[in-house]
Amino acid sequence: MEYVEKRVAQEAAKGVEASNALLTPLNLLLLGLFLYTAYSFLKPQPPAALPKDEPAVVFTTFTPRTLLPFNGEDNKPVYLAVRGRVFDVTRGRNFYGPGGPYENFAGRDASRGLACGSFDESMLTKDLDGPLDTLSDLGKDELEALQGWEERFNEKYLVVGKLVPVGEATKA
Ligand code: HEM
Structure with a gap:
């Protein structure tokens, strides 16, 4: 025991x-x-935050004159038009913004300049209240070059509107 x-x-x-x-x-x-x-x-998790909405893209009708202020000055967006479509090229501010190598295209119809590979002033629509550039005198090579630029822009930038001559903007 x-x-x-x-x-x-x-x-x-x-x-x-x-x-x-x-x-x-x-x-x-x-x-x-x-x-x-x-x-x-x-421990209880707070509800997952909803992803923030992308800023809505508003599709706007521009005339050469109303497009003009979108030249990137004062940190505002940069737009340019190619064959009637207005691209938001703000991402490419270094190219098109003030002081950039292609600033001449900012706020303008860039179609002819891109097609001809020229920064000449004569490439840009002179009369902002007149008809749009029809590009009808351009040759095959120039139109092909322009198409190349359009494809690049399509991949890289958002279309935010269309470019119409003054008369048509007030119609609809
Ligand atoms: C000496 C001749 C030129 C040189 C060395 C040059 C050089 C360049 C370079 C290095 C880029 C950047 C490419 C990238 O990182 O995506 C660029 C972009 C560009 N170039 Fe030129 N370039 C010349 C002429 C031209 C001409 C004649 C035009 C049309 C008139 C032009 C229109 C453009 C445009 C629109 C972009 C920007 C495209 C975008 O937004 O992504 N370039 N260039």
Whole structure:
């Protein structure tokens, strides 16, 4: 009987020793980390924020005159027109914005200049209230070059409107 009691006492002491052995600083640290991780996973999450809407693209009708202010000055958007379509080229501000190599096209119908590869003033519609440039005198190579630019713009920029002559803008 004495033997049994002694053994029980021995085993109990072992248990205490074992639990002391478990309470090392490292184990406490790991336990803390575990509890913190479990808490992070289980704590109620705030509802996921809805993705912010892209700014709506408003399709606008421009005339050469109303397009003119979109030349990128005062940090405003930069637009240019190619064959009746107005592209928002603000992303390409370095090209078309003030001081850029192609700033002559900003706020203008750039079709003829792009087709002919020329920055000459004569490439741009002179009479902002007159008819649009029909490009009817351009040759095959020039029209092909223009198409190349259009394809590039289509891939890179958003169309934000159409370019019409003054008379047509007031019609509809
Ligand atoms: C000396 C001749 C020229 C050189 C060295 C030149 C050089 C360049 C370079 C390096 C780029 C940047 C390309 C990119 O990173 O996507 C560029 C873009 C452009 N070039 Fe020229 N270029 C020249 C002539 C012209 C001419 C004659 C035109 C048309 C009249 C023109 C129209 C453009 C346009 C519109 C872009 C920008 C396209 C965009 O918005 O992504 N370039 N050019």
